[in-house]
Amino acid sequence: MGKVRVHMMMSLDGYAAGPNQGPDKPFGDNVENFLDWAFKLKSLREMLGMEGGETNPSDTVMRETASNLGATVMGRNMFGGGPGPWPQPAWNGWWGDNPPYHTPVFVLTHHPREPLTMQGGTRFFFVTDGAEAALEQAKEAAGDKDVRIGGGANVVNQYLRIGAVDEIELHIVPIIIGGGARLFEGLEDARPRLEVIRTVATPEVTHVKYRILK
Amino acid sequence: MGKVRVHMMMSLDGYAAGPNQGPDKPFGDNVENFLDWAFKLKSLREMLGMEGGETNPSDTVMRETASNLGATVMGRNMFGGGPGPWPQPAWNGWWGDNPPYHTPVFVLTHHPREPLTMQGGTRFFFVTDGAEAALEQAKEAAGDKDVRIGGGANVVNQYLRIGAVDEIELHIVPIIIGGGARLFEGLEDARPRLEVIRTVATPEVTHVKYRILK
Numbered sequence: 001m002g003k004v005r006v007h008m009m010m011s012l013d014g015y016a017a018g019p020n021q022g023p024d025k026p027f028g029d030n031v032e033n034f035l036d037w038a039f040k041l042k043s044l045r046e047m048l049g050m051e052g053g054e055t056n057p058s059d060t061v062m063r064e065t066a067s068n069l070g071a072t073v074m075g076r077n078m079f080g081g082g083p084g085p086w087p088q089p090a091w092n093g094w095w096g097d098n099p100p101y102h103t104p105v106f107v108l109t110h111h112p113r114e115p116l117t118m119q120g121g122t123r124f125f126f127v128t129d130g131a132e133a134a135l136e137q138a139k140e141a142a143g144d145k146d147v148r149i150g151g152g153a154n155v156v157n158q159y160l161r162i163g164a165v166d167e168i169e170l171h172i173v174p175i176i177i178g179g180g181a182r183l184f185e186g187l188e189d190a191r192p193r194l195e196v197i198r199t200v201a202t203p204e205v206t207h208v209k210y211r212i213l214k
Numbered sequence: 215m216g217k218v219r220v221h222m223m224m225s226l227d228g229y230a231a232g233p234n235q236g237p238d239k240p241f242g243d244n245v246e247n248f249l250d251w252a253f254k255l256k257s258l259r260e261m262l263g264m265e266g267g268e269t270n271p272s273d274t275v276m277r278e279t280a281s282n283l284g285a286t287v288m289g290r291n292m293f294g295g296g297p298g299p300w301p302q303p304a305w306n307g308w309w310g311d312n313p314p315y316h317t318p319v320f321v322l323t324h325h326p327r328e329p330l331t332m333q334g335g336t337r338f339f340f341v342t343d344g345a346e347a348a349l350e351q352a353k354e355a356a357g358d359k360d361v362r363i364g365g366g367a368n369v370v371n372q373y374l375r376i377g378a379v380d381e382i383e384l385h386i387v388p389i390i391i392g393g394g395a396r397l398f399e400g401l402e403d404a405r406p407r408l409e410v411i412r413t414v415a416t417p418e419v420t421h422v423k424y425r426i427l428k
Contacts, residue, residue: 012384012408012424013398014228030405170226172386174410174424178402184227188392191244194226196388199420201413206422208415210226210388 002146003166004135006156007065008183009034010170015177016153026080026094030177037173037204038062047100057200058171061207065169070142072101073134075155076109079124085111092116093124104141106134108155131158153181160212161190167197169209216360217380218349220370221279222397223248224384229391230367240294240308244391251387251418252276261314271414272385275421279383284356286315287348287373288364290323293338299325306330307338318355320348322369345372367395374426375404381411383423 008016011034018028027034038044042053043062053059076083081091093099098119105124113126127134138147149159159165170183194210201207222230225248232242241248252258256267257276267273290297295305307313312333319338327340341348352361363373373379384397408424415421 013401019402030402172422174408174422176398176401176405176408178398178405184390184392187227187390188233188244191390191392194388194390196415196417196420199413199415201410201415201420201422203410206410206413206415206420208386208388208420 001139002068002070002142002144004139004147004149004159004164005069006149006159006165006168008151008153008156008168008170009038010172010183011175011177012172013176013178014182014184015180016151016156016183018177018180021077021180023080023082028180030179031175033175034173034177037202038171048095049098056202058202058205058207061169061171061200068146069103069148070145071103071138072105072148072150073131073138073155073159074105074107074150075152076107076111078150078152078155079107079109086113090116092118098122104138105150106138106141108134131155132162132164135159135164153183153185156183157185157187160184160192161187163190163192163212163214165192165212167209167211168194169207172206172208173204174206215353216282216284216356216358218353218361218363218373218378219283220363220365220373220379220382222365222367222370222382222384223252224386224397225389225391226386227390227392228396228398229394230365230370230397232391232394235291235394237294237296242394244393245389247389248387248391251416252385263310263312270416272416272419272421275383275385275414282360283317283362284359285317285352286319286362286364287345287352287369288319288321289366289369290321290325292364292366292369293321293323300327304330306332309336312336318352319364320352320355322348345369346376346378349373349378367397367399370397371399371401374398374406375401377404377406377426377428379406379426381423381425382408383421386420386422387418388420 018030021028045053102121116124193213232244235242259267316335330338
């Protein structure tokens with residue numbers, strides 16, 4: 001069995017996204033410099049079909065993040081297309097015709113929809129019977145490989161709450177966002193216990209990977 | 215002129231202390247393993263008049279933290295003695311007859327009190343005319359040395375809000391506290407801009423020091 005992994009960018013005040021997220025700004029307001037370090041990396045640029053980029057310690061971390069994944073689970077907000085019933089014309093995600101997943105992706109939603117097959121091996125499945133069911137389907141699809149809980153923050157918090165996560169890696173970016181979607185919320189009565197696996201620090205971002213003790 | 219510095223322990227979910235702080239538990243509930251790394255260090259043990267301790271990268275960080283300080287500012291809650299008018303018999307702080315400050319310490323309070331002289335050069339002054347006045351007095355007392363904003367979280371947030379802090383160092387401990395006194399709260403309309411100065415990582419704690427850009 002593979003692991004259930006989380007890899008999230010987090011501001012110093014704990015946010016994974018700012019306030020007022022929307023189609024024109026998937027990370028919301030107040031996120032100046034939140035993404036810059038990532039878009040410089042060769043690994044991320046390759047993943048998004050862009051040229052160039054730096055190879056540096058963060059690049060190595062991001063390559064590792066993307067390796068050995070057999071499936072991803074994400075929330076409806078991360079898939080996008082606004083809340084509520086699916087819009088017409090169909091919203092097929094933020095990522096164009098060839099999304100950077102190349103595996104099955106299970107999207108948590110209250111609104112049923114037929115599976116959506118994209119280029120490059122990404123297939124989106126829309127799961128309406130809850131977080132645990134979605135994770136079970138993702139594990140089955142992943143086989144021996146790992147499942148990534150892709151986000152957003154609320155979805156990660158939900159899986160942390162039920163003790164379903166094996167590893168969490170934070171890319172801690174030195175900015176204060178001040179509001180929005182916060183990681184580690186709602187865990188007062190279900191506090192995960194953590195152990196540091198590895199730290200990679202650069203002036204732009206601190207990558208810390210934790211094992212969650214069971 | 216010296217710098218205005220902050221050095222705070224912070225949980226992964228942003229807390230400097232848990233819920234239900236009180237005389238028997240200055241850091242509140244849910245803080246298992248929050249302090250362990252610090253109490254192992256030779257520098258901290260020396261400061262508290264205790265024997266032994268490890269010398270390791272965290273120890274070096276803590277020695278640097280304690281050096282070149284000319285004065286400290288702290289909140290009434292950090293000084294202790296409960297909220298409201300000063301109790302009888304007098305509460306003289308958590309730290310015994312010889313507190314680990316050895317400089318003037320300015321305590322923010324609504325309740326006037328005569329200065330309190332302790333052993334080893336620590337003198338507590340009780341400031342009733344606000345945070346800016348306390349910082350001015352601390353700067354004057356510190357001369358060319360630095361002023362430390364000692365805490366707690368609310369006091370640090372107050373000084374961050376008015377742009378009075380030059381450096382902030384976080385000792386990020388891999389625990390989830392889930393509630394209590396949170397750093398970086400109330401800054402949505404006064405977000406500090408930060409730059410990493412230095413990172414020291416161990417399995418027990420991640421020390422990251424930031425310069426606050428003006």
